[in-house]
Amino acid sequence: MALLDAISADKNIVDRRKLPRNKDLSVVVRRARDRLMEHAGIRHFERELLFMHTRALIVNAAMLPLFITLIAVAGVLAGFGRDVVVWAGITIGLYVILGLLARRLEKIGITNEQVKNWQIIYLGGHFLTSMGWAYFSFLSCSTCGISLFPVIQAVVLILAMAITAIICSALRAAILAAFTVPVITYTILATSHLQSPIQATMVVMLFAGLAFFYLVATRLNRSVSVSLALQAEKDALIAELETANAMSDEGRRRAEEANLAKSRFLASMSHELRTPLNAILGFSEVMAKEVLGPIQNSTYREYAGDIHASGVHLLNLINEILDLSRIEAGRYSINEEPLLLTDIAEECIHMMDLKARNKGIRLLPQFETGMWPMQADERSLRQIILNLLANAVKFTPQNGRIDIKVGWTAGGGQYVSVRDNGPGIPPEEIPVVLSAFGQGSIAIKNAEQGTGLGLPIVQALVHMHDGEFHLFSKLREGTEALAVFPRARVLQNMDSAPKSAAAKKVA
Structure with a gap:
């Protein structure tokens, strides 16, 4: 028969797989999800982009001056003389001024109101560097013997554009501020001294390069803006989820405290509830048995019997609720002593035999021989087996059978199994019947409805003995309930313990 393993409940035997829905928590999470889903546009992050531009200038402060120095050294070696050195000194000085501006901004910081002013200051600094590159466009050397020097100038300007576009992408207008004047200067000089179609080609390439690198800077700027927007949404979502988590923790803490x-409260009410109920049971039993004399009216005798039966049912209900409450409150203590599981099972079978025979149900014990004592609480073991037998008798049809097995597990522990041939439990209802006050659909239809506390109490008592249910x-x-107790509770060495086929099935 295909078997379905039930999901074990926690120590407090409260079913927490379906937590109560917190309305405030749901609102917070839904608001966070909506904010993440809606994308009406990218927020502007001018201040963040300005700081990124500042950091890029500081980190890459030596890149363009080094590039200019290499050009100057190559010019000197080619015979340009003092002009190229003067140009290099002026241009590097202009980049030093730009770097000092960046250092200043990093040191003092800015507010959102100052962003526009600093953007203008930065663009002014880049415009100053354009004077150096415009000066480079004026350089010439008729004695150097380099006929294609204008081509070299155009290539140098394009390389400088590429470096600037990458470094200054956070302030995309910087590429225009730094190279519009040099490109126009080069174009004017090439037009007035046009010597070959190559210079015309270089002019076209410079304008195309300026447009292209401005587009590159724009794309990089947009990518950075998207990254900042996503990071901002992520931070907001994390903050809201942390708030929701805090609300959830607080709600769970309050629920656990309640x-x-x-x-x-229920554990402390044991005496107050049982004392008057015992009096009701005692007096109703005296009346039902006519101890103090016969009752002439038979209806009164029936009423007295009904009162006693209802009182017994109420006492059992109170006992189960109080047991569960003591377990949840941590006040259920067990008194461990050496016990034989077979002896406890025999006593419980004897106690349930009359109720089973009234329904024509056969109780069939199957105990393995050579069982050794184990350390356990007698009252708890008796309650475990009685609850399992009571459930089996309740749901087993007339003329049915219940198999009670006690034996060894494959791991050296001991187990007790109660198996009936009743209607069974749907797979999806097994977690329900294992939760406190949970009842399956078959139990609800049954005339002998209980409290739904029997199996949770069994499960908790087995767990208190370090076992598994x-x-x-x-x-x-049909249904099989299986309580397994670990090897550590068996009082003797189990190496030579007998293993039956049934024991091998139970791992």
């Missing part, structure tokens, strides 16, 4: 207060069931074939 549950603990309830459990402590499993519930296997199949519709129209």
Whole structure:
């Protein structure tokens, strides 16, 4: 028969797989999800971009001056003389001024109101560097013997554009501020001294390069803006989720405190509830048995019997609720002593035999021989087995059978199994019947409805003995409840313990 392993409940045997829905928590999470989903446009991050531009200028402060120095050294070696050195000194000095501006901004910081002013200051600094590159366009050397020097100038300007576009992408207008004047200067000089079609080609390439690198800077700027927007949304979402998590923790803490207060209250009410109920049971039993004399009216005798039966049912209900409350409150203590599991099982079978025979149900014990004592609480073991037998008798049809097995597990522990041939439990309802006050659809239809606390109490008591409780069931074939106790509770060495075929099945 295909068996379905039940999901074990936690220590407090409260089913927490379906938490109550917190309305405030749902609102916070939904608001965060909506903010993440809606994308009406990219927010402007001028201040962040300005700081990124500042950091890029500081980190790459030596790149363009080094590039200019290499050009100057090559010019000197080619015979340009003092002009190229003067140009290099002036241009590097202009970049030093730009770097000092960046250092100043990093040191003092800015507010959102100052962003526009500093953008203008930066663009002014880049415009100053354009004077150096415009000066470079004026350089010439008739004695150097380089006929294609204008081509070299254009190539140098294009390389400088590329470096500037990458470094200054956070302030995309910087490429225009730094190279519009040099390109126009080169174009004017090439037009007035046009010597070959190559210079015309260089002019076209310079304008195309300026437009292209401005487009590159624009794309990089947009990518950075998108990254900043996503980071901002991520930070906002994390903040809202942390808020939701805090709300959830607070709600769970309050629920646990309320549950603990309830459990402590019920555990402390044991004496107050049982004392008057015992009096009701005692007097109703005296009346029902006519101890003090016969009752002439038979209806009164029936009423007295009904009162006693209802009182017994109420006492059992109170006992189960109080047991569960003591377990949840941590006040259920166990008194461990050496016990034989077979002896406890025999006593429980004897106690349930009369109720089973009234329904024509056969109780069939199957105990393995050579069982050794284990350290356990007698009252708890008796309650475990009685609850399992009571459930089996309740749901087993007339003339059915219940198999009670006690034996060894494959790991050297011991187990008790109660198996009936009743209607079974649907797979999706097994977690329900293992939760406090949970009842399956078959139990609800049954005339002998209980509190739904029997199996949770069994599960908790087994866990208190470091064991495992499993519930296997199949519709129209029956249910098996299995309580497994670990090897550590067996009082003697289990190396030579007998292993039956049934024990090998239970791992």
